[in-house]
Amino acid sequence: MKFDTPATTNPIDQMKVVGQPLDRIDGPLKTTGTAPYAYERHDVAAAPAYGYVIGSAVPKGRITGMDVSAAQHAPGVLAVVTAENAGPLDKGKYNTAKLLGGPEIEHYHQAVALVVAESFEQARAAAALVKIDYAAEPGRFDLHAARVAAFPPEENDITGPPETHVGDFAGAFAQAPVTLDETYTTPDHSHAMMEPHATLAAWEGDRLTVWTSNQMIAWANGDLAKTLRMPKEKVRVVSPFIGGGFGGKLFLRADVVLAALGARAAGRPVKVALQRPLIANNTTHRPATIQRIRIGATREGVITAIGHESWSGDLEGGGPETAVNQTRLLYAGANRMTAMRLAVLDLPEGNAMRAPGEAPGMMALEIAMDEMAEKLGIDPIEFRIRNDTQVDPEKPERPFSARAFAECLRLGAERFGWDARNSRPGQRREGKWLIGIGMAAAFRNNLLMKSGARVRLDGEGRVTVETDMTDIGTGSYTIIGQTAAEMMGVPIEKVTVRLGDSTYPVSAGSGGQFGANNATAGVYATCVKLREEVTQRLGFNSEDAVFADGHVRAGNRAVLLGAAAAEGDIVAEDAIEYGDLDERYQQSTFGGHFVEAAVDAYTGETRIRRMLAVCAAGRILNPKSARSQVIGAMTMGAGAALMEELAVDTRRGFFVNHDLAGYEVPVHADIPHQEVIFLDETDPLSSPMKAKGVGELGICGVGAAVANAVYNATGVRVRDYPITLDKYLDRLPDAA
Amino acid sequence: MKPFTYERAASPAQAAAAAIQMPGAKFIAGGTNLLDLMKLQIETPAHLIDVNRLALDTIEPTQEGGLRIGALVSNTDLAADARVRRDYGVLARALLAGASGQLRNKATTAGNLLQRTRCPYFYDTDQPCNKRHPGSGCSAIGGVTRQLGVIGTSDACIATHPSDMAVALRALDATVETVKADGATRRIPVAELHRLPGDTPHVETVLEPGELITAVLLPAPVGGTQIYRKVRDRASYAFALVSVGAILQHDGTGRIALGGVAPKPWRVEEAEAELPNGPRAFTTRLMAGARPTRDNAFKVALAERTLGAVLNEARG
């Protein structure tokens, strides 16, 4: 189905199943521990061998010698895979560094060997016997130092243009009566998902199957085939359950390639889970940024000039963190500029993490807006609303498809009790606590991607959906089930959803908050096709037929849905494809984040007291799973604001705190009260579902809302994340 | 993990004797620290002597009016003991500020005292570390040191001792009771148990090879307001940036030990005379000779401010 004109009324609008806060259909499997994750696929391979990954001990250089003989003769060892004996390997389209390194080393903990043994313990013990000599080479590990040599990144679909200019930014900024020119930094972040990257691989002749944990089945399928130089058709990727990804599992990673190579070498199935201490340096991370923001405005608070520059680093051939994205779209202003600069760093590969671009970009922009509002003496909410725009400010001929930004801010202010905020910082004290309130905008784009599905109807009236869409803990199973139930007029119990298998039609996959809208739209399209087949078989005029309560009805004739498949299952396959609606209209999601924070006047410890997010993100397909997406994102945003940082050793070239003891993410005690409000909205330009994403909207802006609350509490402005006490202890007001 | 052999000790003395017979032997109690380190090949004992069944898991009153805490009493049980909660509040609070409920159920009193540092470079066997690999150098110095020590450190090692419990025991003037390989017993004040790194950061305590901790002795209660204040980057489940174990009397005197700043619980008795003169005067004495790095210099100021918070809390 081609979606190229705005959606009109369709069966989804009934909202009998879609839009209902249904429990997850995979919930019982998760809560009883019976959802089969990759490392536990005892059902598909009874006695797999175990692989243990060895990561490079140097960040850059060459392996000059490797002695695996002791390991090979250690108890239980079946094989030791290295670049030397693995045979020729290509590199995946989505990978920057090789997944099996050597002799050249591109980053710290790049995999250089896999030891395969009968047991995990044997593999681990033998791995310690592998002797590797390296010739280390000097590398570039410090973004601040490498920044001088940064260059405009190459334009592509993901990156967009490296620079944009509208009007005369420099002139307007110079003339503006009120200006701000500040620099903000965000550190490298680790996805820190609960389930490590894990794969079980098995060969059958020249055919390979991997049970893995991956967000984008088709990308993994293509890149695994490419890496191993095999035809795609001979590779099957299965990933029905994923214990968190956050972008860390968008791509083929070392666990998959090494499990496949290990299984080939050992002649039996092999499973590999990346050891936790390897994950931070072996896999991808969100790159650190340095962001300079300049805003000029009239005394009335009308922005006349807005400029945003961002510097980030990556390995040679990698890409930038697109932290200026939102500044191209969020606020009005006649004179504008944005620019990205990319520095070459020899740190591990930077790549997407939840809301790439906007997450760190909003952390900076929304502090800047708070600072600017203060300079102008205008309430920060009012300042934002004054610079609201209903058209793409760089290309005014493109309206937003829907933009209830101001409504989000107004409703949030009312619900949160924004009135109680003292605009002078450092004024509210409760015992030892300094109390502050802060807010920030939430903004994230809505992306349209082709997405396919196969839907089967059987004689019992049971509907089975198959698509390679993934559920990374987000609720995909449930909203896809709801979509099929609504379309076919059956209760959700009559729908079976099968996901995450490369033998199913290719979907949008899970990333960029594009999964929910596109994958359900693909199921919608397929169900439309199935409905046509059903009506035809039952002798109905498809225009008049109503699918409800397990029946198909027209006039006074009603037939059981299953009757259509009495002679055999009916299978439909289709995909949603898009025209140019996203070119003619800018499609984005909006919101407001509100935070109350308390700062210990003595020690500077920050404790969030309450958080509210108000979101306008099109139709909410399931308020329960959408809410858990948003509160999860708010939690991650709180982590980014207050504690998360991959600490770079700029001499030794690696992330030092590479385990979950060193890389702190919020614990329950850090996150007290969270509330989420969804505006009642539909966006007929986004898809027949009229939905958009929320999973990333929820993180965009949270960090700045926390930062602004800390400022309101203390009067101390911190522009370098995370806002840890050491950065402002000496500037806190006197405690006693 | 290196293959190892295992035995279950029959008595404390036998455990100590066995430990010197087998080169590379280690005691294992709760295993919450040792097993993690073994999995990472940071500790590679050839032989484990399990001390869990030595009946050292009771808390008994002593003749001096204090408590004798068996070496195998779990952190959970110790923190929940009514006598500890009533008379040694700083200890109960320190225990509950540490790790998580699950870990405290397994962690033992002796194991907690002897847990090893959390220096991130110590945990990465691809990096040089004098503590892990004597003579290989210290990769932390000049690197990421925000969490590391500011006082009592050396040019060979700037790691801290991570225990919260030990800080409270130091403020309480507790004593450790041991049995040596030859069967002799001795008592070591907690103040003297841990060594400063000097040139030999891998030698962390004064215990002799094979020497087994059998109990920790608490002197008779000293009363006062007992506070344990732990400052960290998140609200729970993190090691201290700075912690303060305090016993404060109404007359303004008190005892203060610090965690998170040094290779051992940091207490300077002479500095306590300055307590009536306020946090700054006291901290200046307590932290005299501190050698912070650029990344962790804030700990000196934080110690003073945390002490201010504690004194404020004690005033009620």
Ligand SMILES: Cc1cc2nc3c(=O)[nH]c(=O)nc-3n(C[C@H](O)[C@H](O)[C@H](O)COP(=O)(O)OP(=O)(O)OC[C@H]3O[C@@H](n4cnc5c(N)ncnc54)[C@H](O)[C@@H]3O)c2cc1C
């Ligand atoms: C995730 C995590 C978070 C943590 N957070 C904190 C925290 O916030 N604060 C804190 O203080 N601690 C924390 N800990 C550390 C925890 O307190 C220690 O791991 C625990 O106390 C060790 O006790 P154990 O009995 O398990 O020791 P084991 O691991 O069994 O042993 C530790 C060491 O003591 C030796 N040993 C044990 N018993 C004896 C004995 N009787 N005589 C001589 N030697 C002996 C062993 O040989 C070994 O070297 C944390 C640990 C983890 C894993």
Ligand code: SF4
């Ligand atoms: S500070 Fe101590 S523990 Fe850390 S790397 Fe240096 S020697 Fe090792």
